[in-house]
Amino acid sequence: MVLHRHWIVIVLKFLIGVILLTLPAVAAPFFPAAETASGISQVALWFFALIYLLAIMVIMFFFWIDYYLDIWIITSERIVDINQKGLFNRDVSEFMLDKVQDITIEIPNMAASLLRYGNIIIQTAGERSFAIKQVPRIYEAKNLILDYTKKQNVGAL
Amino acid sequence: MSFIVALVLYALFLAVYWFFVLSILWHVREYAMPQDSSRLVIWVFLGIIVFLNTVSLALFFSLPLT
Numbered sequence: 001m002v003l004h005r006h007w008i009v010i011v012l013k014f015l016i017g018v019i020l021l022t023l024p025a026v027a028a029p030f031f032p033a034a035e036t037a038s039g040i041s042q043v044a045l046w047f048f049a050l051i052y053l054l055a056i057m058v059i060m061f062f063f064w065i066d067y068y069l070d071i072w073i074i075t076s077e078r079i080v081d082i083n084q085k086g087l088f089n090r091d092v093s094e095f096m097l098d099k100v101q102d103i104t105i106e107i108p109n110m111a112a113s114l115l116r117y118g119n120i121i122i123q124t125a126g127e128r129s130f131a132i133k134q135v136p137r138i139y140e141a142k143n144l145i146l147d148y149t150k151k152q153n154v155g156a157l
Numbered sequence: 158m159s160f161i162v163a164l165v166l167y168a169l170f171l172a173v174y175w176f177f178v179l180s181i182l183w184h185v186r187e188y189a190m191p192q193d194s195s196r197l198v199i200w201v202f203l204g205i206i207v208f209l210n211t212v213s214l215a216l217f218f219s220l221p222l223t
Contacts, residue, residue, distance in 0.1 A: 002190060043219050050213040051170070057209065058177055061202045065181050068195060069188050082188075087180055090188075 001144055003072040005134045006117035010067040017060040024049035062087065072132045074141060076148050079122070081130065098152040099124040103145060105138050120145075160222040167217055171210070178206060 031045045069084035076097075083091040102123035112118050112134075120132040120142055135141065182199070189195050 041221050043216055043221065047213060047216040047220060050209055050216060054174060054206065054209050054213065057202065057206050058174065058181075061178070061181055061206070064198060064202070065184055068198075069184060071190070084184075084188075087177070087184070 001074040001141060003074070003132065003135045003137070003141060005067055005070055006115060006136045008111065008115050008117070009134050010064060013063045013067075014060060017056055017063070020056050021053060024052060072135065074144055074148070076151065079130070079132075079145070081132070095124055095126075095130065096152070097145065097149045099126065100145065100149045101125055103142055105142055107138075163217070163220065163222055174210075178203075 027049070031042045034040065034045060035042050066084050066086070069082065069090070071080075071082040073080040073082070078094050078096050080092065080094040083093075085091060100122055104121040104123070105118055106121060107113055107118040115136075116138075117134055117136045118138045119134065120138055122130040122132070122145070124130060132141070182203075185195065185199055
């Protein structure tokens with residue numbers, strides 16, 4: 001089972017991006033007045049507006065890649081956590097399912113209840129707890145982890 | 158003279174910009190899961206970025222610089 005964060009996480013970020021993208025269109029009617037007042041030509045103002053749009057676009061692209069490359073893979077033996085941190089920093093950690101001791105499901109707010117996503121916190125035999133954050137299908141994922149864990153523990157006996 | 162300075166600054170901006178875009182594309186090529194809808198998102202982003210770049214290039218050469 002491959003899990004990404006819920007789509008609402010990226011939609012909220014994109015919504016801010018879209019609002020920022022519309023700002024030059026809002027400012028455009030004032031360009032002639034700005035030209036008269038400051039002497040900067042409208043072509044230059046449009047040029048700077050485009051540079052601004054390009055910057056916003058690449059930031060949105062960056063947010064998307066950050067969202068898209070955060071992955072949790074649940075297999076019958078282990079859980080792999082791939083965490084993209086920025087563009088050039090990437091963490092890949094994994095742990096065996098026979099170390100699972102306790103699984104907690106957390107639905108943090110109303111949006112999470114309505115959109116059916118949440119956090120899965122897995123307590124392992126080590127000191128470290130492991131969190132799968134803002135993922136959809138949490139109950140399905142939790143049951144799968146429990147099933148696989150049981151099989152691992154039965155197999156170990 | 159101001160045209161040369163503006164051209165150098167613009168070229169530097171484009172170089173840094175495309176470094177980031179190509180880095181993102183490299184990450185997608187390297188780490189993307191097969192058979193998902195990521196290609197559509199990538200093409201939409203790339204299409205908009207290439208379009209905006211082309212328009213900015215045209216505007217740059219229309220700037221009243223000497």
